Amino acid sequence: MDKVIRMSSEKGVVIFSKSSCCLSYAVQVLFQDLGVNPKIHEIDKDPECREIEKALMRLGCSKPVPAVFIGGKLVGSTNEVMSMHLSSSLVPLVKPYLC
């Protein structure tokens, strides 16, 4: 749990994904299109994969991946990201982290 919190605050935009999950890949592509360089943690390469998954689900995501954290705060899964993007609230959020 703490590990998740720690990892999510490492950088401005953090994405938890799995190498086999293509939705996470789609989310990554979206952020890259926006001009952000998110930090991507592939949790299936992590030895504590199950713990991280459980922590993410406890934090409120219905699916463990993809989980997006902006500025240390949980934004959500693909659904939330898409909704925010279409309602133009995603761009202002990531603006400070543009590179």
Added chain:
Amino acid sequence: MNSTSTHFVPPRRVGIYEPVHQFGMWGESFKSNISNGNMNTPNHIIIPNNQKLDNNLSEDTSHGTAGTPHMFDQEASTSRHPDKIQRRLAQNREAARKSRLRKKAYVQQLETSRLKLIQLEQELDRARQQGFYVGNGIDTNSLGFSETMNPGIAAFEMEYGHWVEEQNRQICELRTVLHGHINDIELRLLVENAMKHYFELFRMKSSAAKADVFFVMSGMWRTSAERFFLWIGGFRPSDLLKVLLPHFDILTDQQLLDVCNLKQSCQQAEDALTQGMEKLQHTLADCVAAGQLGEGSYIPQVNSAMERLEALVSFVNQADHLRHETLQQMYRILTTRQAARGLLALELFSSSSAIATMLSLSIATPGTAAIFRRGTASATSTSSSFHGVRIQQQVSARVPAAAMISSSRKPSVVMMSKREAELKEIRSKTTEQLQEEVVDLKGELFMLRLQKSARNEFKSSDFRRMKKQVARMLTVKREREIKEGIKKRLSRKLDRQWKKSIVPRPPPSLKKLQEEEAAEEAAEAAKSA
């Protein structure tokens, strides 16, 4: 005389059915009895009748058996036509027997069908749990469109049929209401209902995706023309915006800005999903190649394959979610009236895109017209969403590609009136050219009619103008024929031949539109690339 026929007790009473020939025998034996004067015939099968026989023979008033007086009366009144009575009663008996046999057979059939039905239902339940395809015992769709026997999909197709009907109804309502006067609150209600209806479709699709994701992905419940524009099981959200935007002339600056932002973000989201989808397709293909989706695979491999299929389902859901969000955002940006008009435009998009596709295919007439007509004719309930555009008849007859005659010829140096100039031009053409022009013009007329039905902007004077031009050209053509000496009958025959030989092609206005669109696309592609 066989008057004893009237005394024949109904078989029910004695539980024995007497066939006619037996009766005949009995009658005969009775005759012999009469002649012998012997009352106790050994051939009696029915004992009670014996008594009645006695009564009858005596021709006295009845003695006491219940049915006798009645029979006696009968006998008295019908003694004149006993044969007919006999025959009638015999036939009645036959008929009664036959109907009883038939009833028995029918009941047997019902029983067997019931058993079969129970078996099928059990199979269905089992199959639904396992999610496999059931055998061909179920008759799913009378139109024969759904080839799948998956119960979830069959249910979805039915639901989609109802959805399309409801959609038609709502669109018609919106259309009539927009042309009349309606206050904003009611219009808002209508628009919100329409939006909810679309969201309902997305919900239906998500449950269908759980049943058979490939079915939803490939849009099998739509016609082939609609599937042409498919993107992850439905329309492209960016296409949605492209269709809607030309219909709004007056947008405030804020609206324009919002729409621009929406367009951009929609495009980005779409691209992200597309790339994710490609990756998924690659991995799925690898799965299939490695034989992980087949039988006899190892458990962990099957698990990963199942994961990927679930990922596919989630992609479909995400795509629908994107469409949902796009619709929602557009609704937020636009005013109620604009949103209503947008919904109508969206309807037309689903139907006219297919028309444009079909028209732009310059393939031989009957084939494409038939296919298209079949596609639209199948719009009874299930697959097609070509509602609101009843063009089947016109399409089959005149599907032309027309070039518009430049009718507004300014007076040249020779100071001719407009009409004369036009006539001169017409006369200068050859007959074949005239025919081509006529076909083109009719195509233009068709496009006009389309516009009219779609309540788009169109000039009503165009109808009259074009019709008159066609008339002028045909007059000139006939003039030439008369000069050659072709009489009416022959001329009509030739005319008919020509009409049969018309090949449909898109009218020039449509071609121009398409070229413009193509140019636009090229420009956009060049810009983004």
